[in-house]
Amino acid sequence: MQKQSINAENYYDYICVIDFEATCEEGNQLEFTHEIIEFPIVLLNTQTLEIEDTFQQYVKPEINPQLSDFCINLTGISQELVDQADEFPKVLRSAIDWMKQKELGSRYSYAILTDGSWDMSKFLNIQCRVNRLRYPTFAKKWINIRKSYGNFYKIPRNQTKLSTMLEKLGMDYDGRPHSGLDDSKNIARIAIRMLQDGCELRVNEKLHDGQLMTVPSSVPIGGAPVPQMPGFR
Structure with missing residues (x-):
């Protein structure tokens, strides 16, 4: 399919696709604390509809430093x-510095995009509590591509898993499933296809006082400036 140019007045300049990997155990118990162990960002240029750059760092967990065999295999x-790897506060600082180098929020507007709600509302939220960090401003609003996909293509929400979305668009998974960076790249491929098909990918979820909330589709496009490193409480 021929790439289409996107009107800069109607879209974010960039979309940052983030798909964390976290510690886990088979049949996770309710009391198990998930810690982020891979922090990837895929930078999607909405003008060229191409992946322009990527960021990836692994993270050293503190509460459960020994990974389960299940987690390693997954x-x-x-x-x-x-x-x-570095511990999470240093990795978060590196991610924020990388976003600043890309001039996101200063020269260019941007939005975070995730595959579902958990990356921000659960994994990042828990991780910031573990490390006694303020939740970063740049991650308080995001595009949940599952919601966007279901609404745009009129697909039931239970058919919006990553593998199913790819399959319905006639694409195969590229890379290793459950690699954070590979998952992010494949999510970006779906976003590219949706933009090509005329979907307006806009922020549709946010975290407010630790609670997940839906953002009305009428909320204007923006892109909060990338903040300084969140301080310790």
Whole structure:
């Protein structure tokens, strides 16, 4: 399909696709604390409809530093990778610095895009509490592509898993499932196709006082400036 140019007045300049990987156990118990172990960002240029750059860092967990065999097999992230990684506050600082280098929120408007609500409302929210960090401003609103996909293509919400969305668009998964970076790239491929098909991808969820909320579709497009590193409480 020929790439289409997108009107800058109607869209964000960039979309940052984020799909965290976190510690997990088979049949996760309710008391298990999920910690982020991979922080990827895929930078999608909405003008060219191309992935312009990527960010990826692994994260050393603190509460459960030893990964379960289930987690290693699911994510492909080895114990050695997380043992050698930085802890979350330093990785978050690196991610924010990377976004600033891309001039997101200053020269260019942008939005965060995720596959569902959990990345921000659960995983990042929990991680910030674990590290006693203020929840970062840039991640308080995002595009839940599952909602956008279901609404745009008139697909039931239970048919908006990543693999199903790809399949319905005639695409195969590219890479390793449950790799945060590969998942993010595949989510970006879906976003590109939706933009090509005329979908207006807009922020549709937010976190307010720790609670997940729906954002009305009439909310104007923006892109909050990337903040300074969130401080400790």
